[in-house]
Amino acid sequence: MSLDLDKDPGGPPAGEVPPEAITAVPVRHWGRWISAVLVLTVLGLIVWAFANAKINWGVVGDYLTYDRIMEGALNTLWITVCAMVLGLVLGMLLAVMRLSDNPVLSSVAYAYIWFFRGTPVLVQLMLWYNLSYIFDTLNLGFYKNEMNDVMTPFLAALLGLGLNEAAYMAEIARAGIKSVDGGQTEAAQAxxxxxxxxxxxxxxxxxxxxxxxxxxxxxxxxxxxSSLASVIYFEELFRAGNTISSRNLAVMEMMMVVSVWYLLLTTVFSIGQYYLERYYAKGTDREQPPTPLRRIGQQLTSFRTKSKVGGETV
Known part of the structure; x- marks a missing residue:
C-alpha cells in the first residue's frame, strides 16, 4: 500500500470541484425602515406645526434669562434640594423603623407611610399652608409666634413636599436594605x-x-x-412664568420658557444620576456601560472605519 503525501487530507476528493465560499446576506428588516419613516414624518409634522403656530419665538428668547424667571428657577432648585434632603433623611429613618422588631416603631412608620402616600401632594400643601385656621399660635415653650408668621409659603412647601417624599423614600430604602444578603449582617455581628x-x-x-x-x-x-407650590404663593418657576404671562398676555410663550428651564434642570440632574449610579455600581460582576461621551466616540470611530472600508482605504 502506497501513501500519497502530495494529497491534501482536508481537501475535496480528486476530480471534484471545491464548493464556492458562502456569501452571508443580512436579513432585510423592512419593518424597521417603515417605522422609522413614520416616526420621522410625525416628528416633522409636529415641528412644522409649532414653527408655523402663532408663537412669538422672539419673546421666548428674550424671557429665558429674565430676572424673575431666573429667580423662579433658583427657588425651584432650592425647594427641591431642601425637600429631597428632608425626605431622604426621614425616609431612611422610617425604613429602619419599618424593619424594626419593635411593634410600636414599625406601626408608627407604617401609619406614616399609609397617610402620606394615600393623600395627594396638593392637599398636603394646602393643609400646611392653612394650618393657622386650627392653630392660631405656635407655642414650643422656648418659642412662641403667630402661625401666619411661622407658616410661610417656603416652609409650607418644604413640609408638604418633604414629608410626602419621605413616605416614598422609606419604601425605596426598605427595598434596598432587604436586597442585601442576610449573611452580611450575620458576618458583621460575628x-x-x-x-x-x-x-x-x-x-x-x-x-x-x-x-x-x-x-x-x-x-x-x-x-x-414643586410647581404645585405655586398654589400656596411660593415664587417658583411655574408661578414666575404664570405671573409674567398675566401681564404681557404671552401665555404660550411663557409656558415655553418654563418648559425649557424644566428640561434644562432635569437634563443636568439626569446626567448626574447616571454617573452616581456608575460610582455605586463599582464592585459588581456586571460590566458597566460606557459613558455618553465614550459612546459618542465609539460611534464616530465606527463610522470612520466603515467609511474607510467602503472606500477601500484600509
Missing part, C-alpha cells in the same frame, strides 16, 4: 459590630446600589412636582 454600626458600615453601602436609581427618579419628579 465580628462584634452592633446593629447601628452594621447598618452604617455594611448594609447601607451595599443597599445604595438599589436605592440610588429610584432616588434619582424621585429627585427629578420632585423638581417637577
Amino acid at each position: 465580628l462584634g459590630m452592633n446593629g447601628a454600626k452594621t447598618m452604617r458600615r455594611i448594609v447601607l453601602p451595599q443597599a445604595m446600589r438599589v436605592i440610588i436609581p429610584p432616588s434619582g427618579n424621585e429627585f427629578i419628579n420632585m423638581l417637577k412636582t
Whole structure:
C-alpha cells in the first residue's frame, strides 16, 4: 500500500470541484425602515406645526434669562434640594423603623407611610399652608409666634413636599436594605459590630446600589412636582412664568420658557444620576456601560472605519 503525501487530507476528493465560499446576506428588516419613516414624518409634522403656530419665538428668547424667571428657577432648585434632603433623611429613618422588631416603631412608620402616600401632594400643601385656621399660635415653650408668621409659603412647601417624599423614600430604602444578603449582617455581628454600626458600615453601602436609581427618579419628579407650590404663593418657576404671562398676555410663550428651564434642570440632574449610579455600581460582576461621551466616540470611530472600508482605504 502506497501513501500519497502530495494529497491534501482536508481537501475535496480528486476530480471534484471545491464548493464556492458562502456569501452571508443580512436579513432585510423592512419593518424597521417603515417605522422609522413614520416616526420621522410625525416628528416633522409636529415641528412644522409649532414653527408655523402663532408663537412669538422672539419673546421666548428674550424671557429665558429674565430676572424673575431666573429667580423662579433658583427657588425651584432650592425647594427641591431642601425637600429631597428632608425626605431622604426621614425616609431612611422610617425604613429602619419599618424593619424594626419593635411593634410600636414599625406601626408608627407604617401609619406614616399609609397617610402620606394615600393623600395627594396638593392637599398636603394646602393643609400646611392653612394650618393657622386650627392653630392660631405656635407655642414650643422656648418659642412662641403667630402661625401666619411661622407658616410661610417656603416652609409650607418644604413640609408638604418633604414629608410626602419621605413616605416614598422609606419604601425605596426598605427595598434596598432587604436586597442585601442576610449573611452580611450575620458576618458583621460575628465580628462584634452592633446593629447601628452594621447598618452604617455594611448594609447601607451595599443597599445604595438599589436605592440610588429610584432616588434619582424621585429627585427629578420632585423638581417637577414643586410647581404645585405655586398654589400656596411660593415664587417658583411655574408661578414666575404664570405671573409674567398675566401681564404681557404671552401665555404660550411663557409656558415655553418654563418648559425649557424644566428640561434644562432635569437634563443636568439626569446626567448626574447616571454617573452616581456608575460610582455605586463599582464592585459588581456586571460590566458597566460606557459613558455618553465614550459612546459618542465609539460611534464616530465606527463610522470612520466603515467609511474607510467602503472606500477601500484600509
